[in-house]
Amino acid sequence: MQIAMIGLGRMGANMVRRLVRGGHHCVVYDLDAEAVAALAQEHGVEGASSLAELADKCERPRSLWLMVPAGSAVDATLDALGPHLSEGDIVVDGGNSYFKDDIRRAERLLERGVLYMDAGTSGGVWGLDRGYCLMVGGADEAFRQLEPALATLAPGTGDTERTPGRDGEADSSERGYLHCGPIGAGHFVKMVHNGIEYGLMQAYAEGLDILRGARGQEVPAGQRYDFDIARITEVWRRGSVVGSWLLDLTAAALLRDGDLQGYSGFVEDSGEGRWTIQTAVEEAVPADVLSAALYTRFRSRQDHTFAEKVLSAMRQQFGGHVEQSTA
Amino acid sequence: MQIAMIGLGRMGANMVRRLVRGGHHCVVYDLDAEAVAALAQEHGVEGASSLAELADKCERPRSLWLMVPAGSAVDATLDALGPHLSEGDIVVDGGNSYFKDDIRRAERLLERGVLYMDAGTSGGVWGLDRGYCLMVGGADEAFRQLEPALATLAPGTGDTERTPGRDGEADSSERGYLHCGPIGAGHFVKMVHNGIEYGLMQAYAEGLDILRGARGQEVPAGQRYDFDIARITEVWRRGSVVGSWLLDLTAAALLRDGDLQGYSGFVEDSGEGRWTIQTAVEEAVPADVLSAALYTRFRSRQDHTFAEKVLSAMRQQFGGHVEQSTA
Amino acid sequence: MQIAMIGLGRMGANMVRRLVRGGHHCVVYDLDAEAVAALAQEHGVEGASSLAELADKCERPRSLWLMVPAGSAVDATLDALGPHLSEGDIVVDGGNSYFKDDIRRAERLLERGVLYMDAGTSGGVWGLDRGYCLMVGGADEAFRQLEPALATLAPGTGDTERTPGRDGEADSSERGYLHCGPIGAGHFVKMVHNGIEYGLMQAYAEGLDILRGARGQEVPAGQRYDFDIARITEVWRRGSVVGSWLLDLTAAALLRDGDLQGYSGFVEDSGEGRWTIQTAVEEAVPADVLSAALYTRFRSRQDHTFAEKVLSAMRQQFGGHVEQSTA
Amino acid sequence: MQIAMIGLGRMGANMVRRLVRGGHHCVVYDLDAEAVAALAQEHGVEGASSLAELADKCERPRSLWLMVPAGSAVDATLDALGPHLSEGDIVVDGGNSYFKDDIRRAERLLERGVLYMDAGTSGGVWGLDRGYCLMVGGADEAFRQLEPALATLAPGTGDTERTPGRDGEADSSERGYLHCGPIGAGHFVKMVHNGIEYGLMQAYAEGLDILRGARGQEVPAGQRYDFDIARITEVWRRGSVVGSWLLDLTAAALLRDGDLQGYSGFVEDSGEGRWTIQTAVEEAVPADVLSAALYTRFRSRQDHTFAEKVLSAMRQQFGGHVEQSTA
DSSP states (O other), X not given: OEEEEEOOSHXXXXXXXXXHHTTOEEEEEOSSHHHHHHHXXXXXXXXXXXXXXXXXHSOSSOEEEEOOOSSHHHHHHHHHHGGGOOTTOEEEEOSOOOHHHHHHHHHHHHTTTOEEEEEEEEOGGGHHHHOOEEEEESOHHHHHHHHHHHHHHSOOSTTOOOOTTOOSSOOGGGGTEEEEESTTHHHHHHHHHHXXXXXXXXXXXXXHHHHHHTTSTTSOGGGOOOOOHHHHHHHHTXXXXXXXXXXXXXXXXXXXXXXXXXXXXXXOOOHHHHHHHHXXXXXXXXXXXHHHHHHHHHHXXXXXOHHHHHHXXXXXXXXXXXXXXXX | OEEEEXXXXXXXXXXXXXXXXXXXXXXXXXXXXXXXXXXXXXTTEEEOSSHHHHHHHSOSSOEEEEXXXXXXXXXXXXXXXXXXXXXXXXXXXXXXXXXXXXXXXXXXXXXXXXXXEEEEEEOGGGHHHHOOEEEEESOXXXXXXXXXXXXXXXXXXXXXXXXXXXXXXXXXXXGTEEEEESTTHHHHHHHHHHHHHHHHHHHHHHHHHHXXXXXXXXXXXXXXXXXXXXXXXXXXXXXXXXXXXXXXXHHHHHHXXXXXXXXXXXXXXXXXXXXXXXXXXXHTOOOHXXXXXHHHXXXXXXXXXXXXXXXXXXXXXXXXXXXXXXX | OEEEEEOOSHHHHHHHHHHHHTTOEEEEEOSSHHHHHHHHTSTTEEEOSSHHHHHHHSOSSOEEEEOOOSSHHHHHHHHHHGGGOOTTOEXXXXXXXXXXXXXXXXXXXXXXXXXXXXXXEEOXXXXXXXXXXXXXXXXXXXXXXXXXXXXXXXXXXTTOXXXXXXXXXXXXXXXXEEEXXXXXXXXXXXXXXXXXXXXXXXXXXXXXXXXXHTTSTTSOGGGOOOOOHHXXXXXXXXXXXXXXXXXXXXHHHHHHOTTOTTOOOOOOOOHHHHHHHHHHHHHTOOOXXXXXXXXHHHHHTXXXXXXXXXXXXXXXXXXXXXXXXXX | XXXXXXXXXXXXXXXXXXXXXXXXXXXEEOSSHHHHHHHHTSTTEEEOSSHXXXXXXXXXXXXXXXXXXXXXXXXXXXXXXXXXXXTTOEEEEOSOOOHHHHHHHHHHHHTTTOXXXXXXXXXXXXXXXXXXXXXXXXXXXXHHHHHHHHHHHSOOSTTOOOOTTOOSSOOGGGGTEEEEESTTHHHHHHHHHHHHHHHHHHHHHHHHHHHHHTTSTTSOGGGOOOOOHHHHHHHTTTTOTTOBHHHHHHHHHHHHOTTOTTOOOOOOOOHHHHHHHHHHHHHTOOOHHHHHHHHHHHHHTOSSOHHHHHHHHHHHHHHOOOOOOOO
């Protein structure tokens, strides 16, 4: 099928390539004309120099995929794109938008008969070859129209062992894409997915920190261990219940740089991790682990928190304690 | 090689079978004579009716593997076994012992020239066929003597993708077993492994709870979703960064029982999870996620905590709040 | 001064009484006519049977204080009240509203020249006699107009020891009320105040639970203690750094019911605790303790979480573990 | 009564002074002869140049109070002191020892008929004038013998409002000292007391950090507040449910240094905070808040944790994310 891609960053450009490999035809646009020119040289890709031209080059009903940064960039793009769209067109937001924004945006597009879909996309730099895990929200008819592209972008059944109890033809979830529900459902599932990701990452990180701490000053002399953490993560990759893709990646990083001296430990977070907590709070669901994982990232980006200074001040007031230097 | 197995529970018996399949010869003992008799009927297995007989049937230097419940059972077994051992024998504790107990036990055995090894063993009910991930502590010579058995018990390289950057012959960590360091190192690594396991499980559990919470009363009517959580875990198995063996198992459980109505949610914990936290505290390593995962299990086994009653009492005292019934 | 009170629940009615004791005159209204009639019998109180009548009975510029449940009740009251207000009138929302709602509401009222103030009010059932701690947001002129009433509602300097370094005339914060900033600032401060309250309560609750746990089965026989927790909280009230009003209240509750058998431990939460976490997340401020305190309350109201069932399911899949009954 | 004080640091010296003010006679010893000489010049204080001399100067049965650093210093002192003691003497450990050490030490002293008491002591630099809150463990007869000294050290009923429901003569808990139970009970209660203290401190610290965060970049422009945090803590001291001694101290610190620029936020922790968590884990009592409070302190003393570097490494492996500089 023909699909238009708006936003040719690392994710967008690779998704175009995977679609073309799968036999689809892509019309592409980006604010950066050079990005358009570069990608348009590849087989099966047609460039557009404006959203108007993009819309013009698409067969109707159009299928347009947005891969732009979440937030105001999505609104700006939809504002600019809207006048060029017609009834029956489908716009997919493949970025990491907030599900409540999806609902708002879908309502506005529906006023002119345009269908909106939200597609959470996981795959990182590996997606081009491995495929993208796709979590999609929106109307059934939009999902059906878009399904050929989704099936191509997704990993397919691959060599993942089949879940015991499943038989017959693989349903779409076994092929790596899923229609999760109405508008917002895809980004909701992707949001929670990333919240879980933070928790998993933090669980490994704390465990490895405890292994490393076994070398340390706080431990009595006779109980110290100097572990080879790279090899430990390697052995856990086989037969152990903590095996995972994240562990595979960790083992690879530790093999190269066993003490991780090349990293400072300044850890960004993105909207999904925050929205996950805010949603948990709205739902009254306890989310201790996911919250702690997020807060670690907040903390990692500060020299000292104001909270810690409050503790120091209290200690001095009560006990006459004077801080030791961190130096 | 010949290896003696003491303790024929689910883990011990299956390890004997995997050893025999790998061409080793096993002499086995258990407090339960029927367990011995049953296993001794299998090819390559020889039963013993007492620890004395077991020791007698072993070629020297003996290799003995304990697979008994952690704690006093290990001490009792070692007390009973000790007099039958000779210099150069090796005793492996394959259970989930505390690494500080290993150090103490190894010292006592060394007094009569017996070498001690601690082997953390992961694999659950899957180990017989998939192999056991083995984390071993103790002296180099003991590890070398035992290595043929360890290599058989372990999964081997299997079809796990090789970590980028590794080449040449696979080292033992790539075959699923690792000499982690001196006495206690194996159980230390297994302890942290289980601590991480708790954290990973809790991360998934909270995320799925937030998905489920989207149905709920606390959510405004227009923002509710009724997710098919079984299919969501299925789709995450392909191409997503949260893919893992634990996720595979979760998808399987949800396929059978989508609401998990067959489970009450009364969750046990074992020593390793607790020791992980206590070790983190000794090392002054922050372990927010691993602690929260453990505390969730504590909480799951109570109707209401005393802490919660304290909160209720304070609220009544201060604000005149009267509790609503949980009914 | 004359002040109108809208909402005669426990808080509103007592605030009227404290105002009247302080020499002010109150016009009062409630949806419940009986509440109006009852209070109007007291000295210095005038009842109104409708918002129109209330507005009519007030001298201009009016000072009106809302003490209605947070949320839609505030909007409904403002919608009904608006048409009866005139330029220069002041409306105070003394309930527990979200500071973002304050900003929205103030904008609408300002369209007709009405000034809005938000007043966070702490004091519970004790406020009538001890006074209410007041955290106020809004324009300077509104604060000045309202100050005589605020000063009466507040506790005054009382017998609280003066903070070292303060001298001269007590500023308003030393008398128990504070103009915290522009619109929303009062409720923001009250929100954080309640977030802190949850954290303080949970700190005491966990500590007392650990004291109680010393009796328990999990503790080795020689290390058990059977503490008199009521007397422990009593002794902490003198000379100890954990002394506080919450501790006073806890000691009183434990004196009456040492095992707190009269409480189930079903603990409600209100908006402020949730907004505190959501605000921390927006600000990227780590809030581990305040979050954990909130999640404990969520958890206390459930029999078992879905998350816990997920854990049970994973354990069975991996290890063949079967849950023990909670019974 | 006569009481011997061993250890004349800030706590020990002030306790001697308070005892003398109360009419008791003190014999004092410290490893630092100058500390002994200085204090011996004060009225009612007699110095000793060795433990032998100290023992010699005491009437029998002796009452000896140790105020030395917890840990090996206590054992060393007891080893040196032991030979000079006689049946019926009482040794009090007033420091912050681990309750399991108390049990061990008491057993050894009992071999020679010496009674051991453990006394948790709270009061900080304020204790000299306000009195010390004392939590005592040990035998009844030892408590009775020591009670005159305990009553003097404690704050007494003071002007603390009496707990409703208490009448008649004030029991000892109302006068600030309590016999908590057998050996170890005093230090157990003090341990939990300090665990609670950490939690309370962290609750305030996080709340104030959220107030301060309202100024910050992460907040949308129209929702920023620039709060006067010193005045906010001041207003909370009156009529608010978060009032406490810790809040009083915080208000005093903020009055002097509103941005706490004089503090780096490097926060020490002591044994009690750690033992509280380890005890909670042994008891299977959830302690989310107390743990998080401890971990914040651990984290405050590091530039970046190894855990954070693991997160950075994973992010780069999966998403190609490159860290931003912290600079």
